[in-house]
Amino acid sequence: MRAHDKIIAVAPMMDWTDRHCRFFHRQLTRRALLYTEMVVADAVIHGDRQRLIGFSPVEHPVAIQFGGADPERLATAARIAEAFGYDEINLNVGCPSDRVQSGIFGACLMKTPQLVGACVAAMKASVAIPVTVKCRLGVDDQDTEPALDELADAVVEEGCDGIWVHARKAWLSGLSPKENREIPPLDCGRVYRLKQRLPSTFVGINGGVETLEAVGDHLTKVDGVMLGRAAYQRPALLAEIDRRYLGMPSSIQPEDAVLGMMPYIEAALADGVRLHQITRHMLGLFHGRPGARRWRQVLSSQSSGGDLTVLSEALAAVGPEVSAPAAMSEPSVTQLAVA
CATH class of the missing domain: 1.20.120.1460 (Four Helix Bundle (Hemerythrin (Met), subunit A))
Incomplete structure (x- = not known):
């Protein structure tokens, strides 16, 4: 992953982006990067690997997202995933669920940037494929300016190949995982400032991206856009993304x-x-x-x-196609290729 690559991805979503979902999404988009649900590193090491992380070759390019905070275990899981054929390893530093809090990983890791750096370093030393991080702006009462910079600096120093930022804080107490996706306000400007500060690092944005127009606007300021619920609830958007941004001559119907x-x-x-x-x-x-x-x-x-x-x-039961709504009008940025 290089800083000038423009990537559009479908976010890792628990209980949603399983192998059936990814195979379906790949029917609509040939070039968007697909992510697995978060998989705990220990489960990959000790569990039924084919059931947990098996996938169809049709899904490429496909990345696996790990949950964990032990560098050695993450490195072992990364080697396993690379052998399975994944195109990228991503570390979850953004999930605020009770499950990850009890294991002290996910968004909890925003408080320990040096540990995240150590996790990235261990995985980078173990695999040849890209290693990336998906994080939040910060957690709880953290000031998002230093919190995000400290996390980013720690992983970039260890060779991280890209940073995806959900442009919201996470609140580890007081809000449910669902509320954490909606209530903390978006601050896209903070992600843009990170990109300005790290021009040679891939920085992508996630959170609240609902329209094709929004995708185009973000891509003028950062290197990638990650779609979550919009891609899942209105998957035909993925076909339009291929045509408008990823160099495909026409949309898949x-x-x-x-x-x-x-x-x-x-x-x-x-x-x-x-x-x-x-x-x-x-x-x-x-x-x-x-x-x-x-x-x-x-x-x-x-x-x-x-x-x-x-x-x-x-x-x-499906009738003839209708016109796309005005919110999905052609944005200014077109024909952006994925390497």
Whole structure:
């Protein structure tokens, strides 16, 4: 990852960006960087690795996000992930959930930048693929100006290949994980200032990115944009991102994405996967189009024990395509390539 690369990514989201979700998203975007859910390093070392971190080659480029705070264990997990074929290792320094607080990792690590630096150094020494960090502006009562700079300086010194910043503080007490995604105010300017201070370091922004226009605006100030809930709830945005920013000549149509999922779903059902485990990620595909409500209804009500006929019935309910809303108008930055 180099400072001049412009990257658009789909954020790591617990319970959302599993392998079925990523395979689906890859039907819509050929070039966006996809992230796994956060996986605890100890689980990778001691658990069922194929179940936890297995993925399809179709998903490339794909990065794995680790949770942990022990440099040696993270290095071991990184070697395992590299052997599995991942394109990047990312360290979670932003999740505020009770689970990570009890393990003293995630957003808690904002308070110990030198430890984060040591974790990055251990992973960098163990693998040849890029090692990045995803963090917050700070936690609790920290002043975000020195807090973010100290974290960034500590990891850059150890060779970190990129910093993704969720442009909000995290509150480790008093707010739930959901509230931490919404209530602390966004401060995109703080992320822009970090980029200005570290011109040779990749700096990407995450948090509250809802429209294609916002993506374009951010890309004039930082090196990358990470989409979270917008990409999940309105996945057709990913196809437009390919066309507008990542050099693809045309957008992939949602109907084609459904057809592309059929062989995958058929194979997954044969392996014992239930249809709803896959189709739950596809509910928002036709957002804003006639028939979208019926599409959701069919998938939601019939996928529990269904087969491919459920998907065919849901697809038949979708009407002709409608115009994109004004909020998704063409931004000023176009044709940005991902290396």
